[in-house]
Amino acid sequence: MTTQQLIQQIKTKQSFLCIGLDVDLTKIPQHLLATEDPIFEFNKAIIDATHDLCVSYKPNTAFYEAYGIKGWMSLQKTIQYINEKYPEQFTIADAKRGDIGNTSAMYAKAFFEDLQFDSVTVAPYMGKDSVEPFLAFEGKHTILLALTSNEGAYDFQTLPLEGKELYQKVLETSKSWKNSQNLMYVVGATKAEFFKEIRKIVPDSFLLVPGVGAQGGSLQEVCQYGMNQNIGLLINSSRGIIYASNGEDFALRAREEALKLQQEMQEIIKNIK
Amino acid sequence: MTTQQLIQQIKTKQSFLCIGLDVDLTKIPQHLLATEDPIFEFNKAIIDATHDLCVSYKPNTAFYEAYGIKGWMSLQKTIQYINEKYPEQFTIADAKRGDIGNTSAMYAKAFFEDLQFDSVTVAPYMGKDSVEPFLAFEGKHTILLALTSNEGAYDFQTLPLEGKELYQKVLETSKSWKNSQNLMYVVGATKAEFFKEIRKIVPDSFLLVPGVGAQGGSLQEVCQYGMNQNIGLLINSSRGIIYASNGEDFALRAREEALKLQQEMQEIIKNIK
Numbered sequence: 001m002t003t004q005q006l007i008q009q010i011k012t013k014q015s016f017l018c019i020g021l022d023v024d025l026t027k028i029p030q031h032l033l034a035t036e037d038p039i040f041e042f043n044k045a046i047i048d049a050t051h052d053l054c055v056s057y058k059p060n061t062a063f064y065e066a067y068g069i070k071g072w073m074s075l076q077k078t079i080q081y082i083n084e085k086y087p088e089q090f091t092i093a094d095a096k097r098g099d100i101g102n103t104s105a106m107y108a109k110a111f112f113e114d115l116q117f118d119s120v121t122v123a124p125y126m127g128k129d130s131v132e133p134f135l136a137f138e139g140k141h142t143i144l145l146a147l148t149s150n151e152g153a154y155d156f157q158t159l160p161l162e163g164k165e166l167y168q169k170v171l172e173t174s175k176s177w178k179n180s181q182n183l184m185y186v187v188g189a190t191k192a193e194f195f196k197e198i199r200k201i202v203p204d205s206f207l208l209v210p211g212v213g214a215q216g217g218s219l220q221e222v223c224q225y226g227m228n229q230n231i232g233l234l235i236n237s238s239r240g241i242i243y244a245s246n247g248e249d250f251a252l253r254a255r256e257e258a259l260k261l262q263q264e265m266q267e268i269i270k271n272i273k
Numbered sequence: 274m275t276t277q278q279l280i281q282q283i284k285t286k287q288s289f290l291c292i293g294l295d296v297d298l299t300k301i302p303q304h305l306l307a308t309e310d311p312i313f314e315f316n317k318a319i320i321d322a323t324h325d326l327c328v329s330y331k332p333n334t335a336f337y338e339a340y341g342i343k344g345w346m347s348l349q350k351t352i353q354y355i356n357e358k359y360p361e362q363f364t365i366a367d368a369k370r371g372d373i374g375n376t377s378a379m380y381a382k383a384f385f386e387d388l389q390f391d392s393v394t395v396a397p398y399m400g401k402d403s404v405e406p407f408l409a410f411e412g413k414h415t416i417l418l419a420l421t422s423n424e425g426a427y428d429f430q431t432l433p434l435e436g437k438e439l440y441q442k443v444l445e446t447s448k449s450w451k452n453s454q455n456l457m458y459v460v461g462a463t464k465a466e467f468f469k470e471i472r473k474i475v476p477d478s479f480l481l482v483p484g485v486g487a488q489g490g491s492l493q494e495v496c497q498y499g500m501n502q503n504i505g506l507l508i509n510s511s512r513g514i515i516y517a518s519n520g521e522d523f524a525l526r527a528r529e530e531a532l533k534l535q536q537e538m539q540e541i542i543k544n545i546k
Contacts, residue, residue, distance in 0.1 A: 110339045155401050
């Protein structure tokens, strides 16, 4: 999917919501556990109930790998289902991969070719040659960790070096990499005050923003400092939507939560016009 | 496996060799492609031919994920084979994972409980709460990326901050994390001159050292600066051993290459006594 197609989706749906499909078998409705593939059945119901309210789905690979081959099969079925039934959705493999060049190329193959995701999240620690193999795929997007939403973000990402902080250096340096037009960045909503500085470095890039809701970030603040002329934000919510209920009404309740966020987003989009 | 058991293995085998099982279907002997699971058949032959010469096997997960579910099945069969037939081997899932706390816990479950690896490599960028869920597993080891073997290591890892370089800060900070006794570190052999500084910060920790051989690192230099009283090193070789031949003699030739390294290691161990 091209960035232009993503922007068009956002305009059409008046939404820049991404729903995180982080499926934990201990948290989903118990009646689904009797089905052959509870993770997929859960995802399918959530997706069918919310697809018109969001522009993106983001399974976090950890939640699938934890269940071994069965989990990996659920992930494959989920992405196939989205690609077939809702091809307009921007799909994100939240995998936080990254390795030396020839190895990163294998990860890129896994997520872009085998699983057919539109994008994958990548960690920056190993530098240029660990990220460029992902960037080489045309029509695919690499979402680089810049400033994450967790407490540990302050351990290294905000350390000062030569008048800058590490995450700023990551943003700046990444702009010089080959095919950097295929980059997006992860910036946590819990750090809204940082968006102003970040937009000075990457004014035009899309930012994937976790941390609204369960982790305490504010949608209004993120939008105030983080939006650009194309919106330029994908706001992720996982637990707040998918675990709104663990009863038989889970999909309906997920829709209600997604709708609240979509309406809030529509209001924000209207006000910036 | 405990660290003491690993040290005992090293003494018994007079080897601190780790063999990287990075299986690329385009590089393995063509006659294996006719088998039902070429990746597993390849690994099985390599493992049977080398197990007495090395103390550790390290599949890099990228090479398995690239082949989707079939690849994940090959990975599972490989680790099961090692754990059943050669339980003395220290197994490393070279996965370079890391995410926010509850998500890292799912990765830990994937590699320590579902796949039953002894250890997993983890990226430090997201800080303390992204690593501690791995450290919580008793008898398991978390191998943190410190200074990697690739060119991109110089993009961020060696940036100066407050009189130190980032990788030094990672080493220092990680020592304060809960259950830090379960930490080991990745340090590339291509940067032998750095080992002296690294040993000042983590004198007792095991270091996993990729980059000897194909990537140009020197075993002698790494040992000169990196060894401690328990050896404290696991030297990884992947391509130099497993792709020594792509003919029917591949396992035999892999053994020859592993033997060369083991003999060099035996000599080094003898000289430090």
